[in-house]
Amino acid sequence: MTVEKDGAPLAGGVEHRWLPAEPGPSFAGPRHSWRAPALGVRREASGWQSALVSRALYVDVAAVVLAVAAAYLVRFDLDVDVGLLEPRGGQYLLISVVLVEAWVVALGIGGARSHRVLGSGREEIVRAVRASLGLFGLLAVVCYLVKFDLARSYVAVALPVGLALLLGGRLLLAQRLHAEREKGGFRRRTLLVGAFETVQDLGIRMRRARGAGFDVVGVCVPGGRATPSPLPQVPVLGDVRDAAAVARESGIDAVAVTASDTATTQMIKQFAWDLEPTGADLLVVPGLADVASPRLLVTPVDGVPVVQVTPPGYTGTQHALKRAFDVVVTALGLAVLAVPLLVVAGLVRLTSPGPALFRQERIGLNGEPFTLYKLRTMRVGAEQELAAALDGDAGVFYKPKSDPRVTRLGRFLRRYSIDEFPQLVNVLRGDMSLVGPRPQVAFEVAQYDDALRRRLLVKPGLTGLWQVSGRNDLPLDQSVRLDLYYVENWTLMGDVVILLRTVRAVVGRDGAY
Numbered sequence: 001m002t003v004e005k006d007g008a009p010l011a012g013g014v015e016h017r018w019l020p021a022e023p024g025p026s027f028a029g030p031r032h033s034w035r036a037p038a039l040g041v042r043r044e045a046s047g048w049q050s051a052l053v054s055r056a057l058y059v060d061v062a063a064v065v066l067a068v069a070a071a072y073l074v075r076f077d078l079d080v081d082v083g084l085l086e087p088r089g090g091q092y093l094l095i096s097v098v099l100v101e102a103w104v105v106a107l108g109i110g111g112a113r114s115h116r117v118l119g120s121g122r123e124e125i126v127r128a129v130r131a132s133l134g135l136f137g138l139l140a141v142v143c144y145l146v147k148f149d150l151a152r153s154y155v156a157v158a159l160p161v162g163l164a165l166l167l168g169g170r171l172l173l174a175q176r177l178h179a180e181r182e183k184g185g186f187r188r189r190t191l192l193v194g195a196f197e198t199v200q201d202l203g204i205r206m207r208r209a210r211g212a213g214f215d216v217v218g219v220c221v222p223g224g225r226a227t228p229s230p231l232p233q234v235p236v237l238g239d240v241r242d243a244a245a246v247a248r249e250s251g252i253d254a255v256a257v258t259a260s261d262t263a264t265t266q267m268i269k270q271f272a273w274d275l276e277p278t279g280a281d282l283l284v285v286p287g288l289a290d291v292a293s294p295r296l297l298v299t300p301v302d303g304v305p306v307v308q309v310t311p312p313g314y315t316g317t318q319h320a321l322k323r324a325f326d327v328v329v330t331a332l333g334l335a336v337l338a339v340p341l342l343v344v345a346g347l348v349r350l351t352s353p354g355p356a357l358f359r360q361e362r363i364g365l366n367g368e369p370f371t372l373y374k375l376r377t378m379r380v381g382a383e384q385e386l387a388a389a390l391d392g393d394a395g396v397f398y399k400p401k402s403d404p405r406v407t408r409l410g411r412f413l414r415r416y417s418i419d420e421f422p423q424l425v426n427v428l429r430g431d432m433s434l435v436g437p438r439p440q441v442a443f444e445v446a447q448y449d450d451a452l453r454r455r456l457l458v459k460p461g462l463t464g465l466w467q468v469s470g471r472n473d474l475p476l477d478q479s480v481r482l483d484l485y486y487v488e489n490w491t492l493m494g495d496v497v498i499l500l501r502t503v504r505a506v507v508g509r510d511g512a513y
Contacts, residue, residue: 048185048186048187049115051186052115052118052177052186053113053114053115053118055173056112056113056118056170056173057104057108057113059166059169059170059172059173060103060104060107060112060113060166060169061100061104062165062169063162063165063166063168063169064099064100064103064104064162064165064166065100066161066165067157067158067159067161067162067165068096068099068100068103068158068162069096070157070158070161071096071153071154071155071157071158071161072092072093072096072154074153074154074157075092075151075153075154075157076092092151092154095150099139099158102135102139103132103135103162106131106132106134106135107127107128107131107132107166109131110127110128110130110131110134111127111131112124112127112128112131114127116281118173118174118177119173119174119177119178119181119211119213121174122293122294123293124170124174125167125170128163128166128167128170129163129167132159132162132163132166133159136155136159139155177211177213178211181210181211181212181213182210182211184215186213187213187214187215188213188214188215188253188254188281189215189217189250189251189252189253189254190206190214190215190216190217190252190253190254190255190256191216191217191218191219191220191237191243191246191247191250191252191254191255191256191280192216192218192219192220192231192256192258193219193220193221193240193243193255193256193257193258193260194220194221194240194257194258194259194260194263194285195221195222195258195259195260195261196221196222196227196230197230198258198259198260198285198287199219199221199230199231199258200230200231201258201289202256202258202285203216203219203230203231203234204231207231208478214254214256216231216234217234217250217252218234218235218236218237218246218250218252219231219234219235219236219237220236220237220238220239220240220242220243220246221236221239221240222239222240222260222261222262223239224236224238224239224242225237225238237250240260240262240263241262243255243257243271244271244274244275244278247275247278247280248277248278252278252280253280253281254280254281254282254283255271255275255280255281255282255283256283256284256285257271257282257283257284257285258285259285259286259287265304268282268284286307288307288309290481290484290485290488290489291309291488291489292485292488292489292491294489294491295309295310295312295488295489296308296309296310297310312487312488312489312490318491318492321492322433322492322495323430323433325434325492325495326427326428326433326434327428329434329499330424330427330428330434331428333424334424334425334428337421337424341375341421341422344375344413344418345357345375347409348375348376348409348413351407351408351409352376352379352380352407352409352410353380354376354379354380355376355380356375356376357373357374357375357376357422358373358374358375358376358377358378359371359372359373360372360374360383360441361441361442362439362440362441362460363439363440363441363442363445363456363460364431364432364439364456364459364460365456365457365458365459365460366456366457367445367456369442370426370431370432370439371431372423372426372431372432372439373422373423373425373426374419374420374422374423375413375418375419375421375422376410376419377406377407377409377410377411377413377414377419378403378405378406378407378410379405379407382405416506416507417506420462423462424462426462427462430459431459431460432459432460432461432462433458433459433460433461433462434461434462434463434495434499435461435462435463435464435486435490435494435495435498435499436458436459436460436461436464436486436490437455437458437460437461437464437483437486437487438460438461438464438466438467439460440460451480451484452480452484454484454487454488455483455484455487457487458486458487458490463498463499463502464482464483464486464498465482465483465485465486465498466478466479466482466483467502467505468498468501468502468504468505469482
């Protein structure tokens with residue numbers, strides 16, 4: 001585009017001449033004639049994108065075939081030969097073949113195999129479930145209209161089994177995809193556009209979340225090449241207004257526009273038009289950080305999408321369910337672990353003089369103190385030696401890697417987090433939850449700023465998001481960010497996922513000392 005502003009040409013795609021609908025600054029500039037963009041020259045999908053979609057197709061076909069075959073076998077008592085001899089056996093065989101084809105097609109039409117959502121998590125699952133339920137709803141309507149009595153046992157097996165296999169297969173596919181992205185494969189060449197600070201922040205986040213699949217290859221910031229790059233080893237490829245041309249010339253897969261003074265509604269609209277011939281995806285990054293997608297509601301207002309951020313829920317039905325979940329799981333856990341914990345407590349007494357349990361005052365919900373229980377892993381009187389062990393450096397998240405106060409058995413217990421299991425009693429009493437920010441002692445809480453005090457808005461947990469994301473190996477700012485993200489965006493299903501990840505983290509022993 002060749003567009004003039006203040007007499008200077010701006011980079012882009014095809015030539016435009018147009019007149020703005022109303023006065024004021026605009027990205028496109030003053031009066032121009034207009035010619036439709038060459039939409040037929042869109043760049044084809046990259047090889048990795050096609051390979052990713054093919055993988056998803058294979059997973060979908062395998063899941064659907066297995067589910068429909070299981071439904072057919074159950075309908076005809078697991079005997080295919082008998083089923084084919086029954087009067088309606090042939091009909092159900094034909095229905096099964098058509099259902100497999102229709103289900104796979106529905107997933108494609110519903111966008112569940114789009115390379116843009118594969119590996120994204122929630123959106124991928126929503127699309128797969130929505131397409132599946134929509135297909136079976138349509139099937140029910142068709143059967144009603146043609147007065148065909150489709151066996152309930154057939155549907156009762158095909159739909160839930162199919163959904164379980166589809167989601168399980170997609171989960172395995174996502175895990176493999178994230179692992180390959182961590183190694184540098186299956187990544188979108190990404191251009192960041194916007195103000196210096198916002199581009200820098202987004203670039204750091206994209207590098208940290210390598211599994212998301214964004215490979216930042218360049219940035220466009222105000223001032224263009226005369227401006228130093230906000231990211232190490234990432235070149236400045238032009239000004240914000242040059243982004244469309246840069247995307248076309250550099251083979252960009254995705255362009256992320258961040259908040260800036262120049263990112264007006266008209267500019268983003270024009271930018272979207274200019275990107276159409278390139279095939280690059282346009283990502284508009286709102287000025288929000290660490291807000292989970294379930295809290296975002298998009299409402300169109302006169303053609304402008306308005307993002308509404310719902311407040312986090314600290315009370316209500318969901319928290320009642322969380323408490324019920326804590327009590328049930330904790331009671332089962334104590335019933336299973338009671339005898340092993342008594343054995344370990346005896347070993348603590350035998351290997352080191354002193355009590356088996358260690359009691360310490362910690363700060364919990366709304367800043368209220370409570371007594372926390374642990375299996376003792378240090379020698380008696382270790383708290384009086386804290387300053388010497390830390391060499392006077394006790395910050396908010398202090399924990400030395402080589403603590404001379406820890407006993408030999410204590411090191412083993414800490415490595416596998418066995419010393420934390422008595423806190424199940426704290427969970428049962430209501431002082432703690434199974435999942436939440438780890439409780440800290442009073443002198444740590446005294447160092448909190450306003451942001452960190454938000455950790456006290458929920459009950460502390462036996463495990464938490466930062467514990468399953470690297471534990472003590474994480475830097476302080478990352479640990480704080482993960483804790484606050486959990487506080488703001490927790491869900492009961494998220495708690496279940498964190499508990500499952502905790503098992504893997506404990507077995508892997510990463511960051512445990």
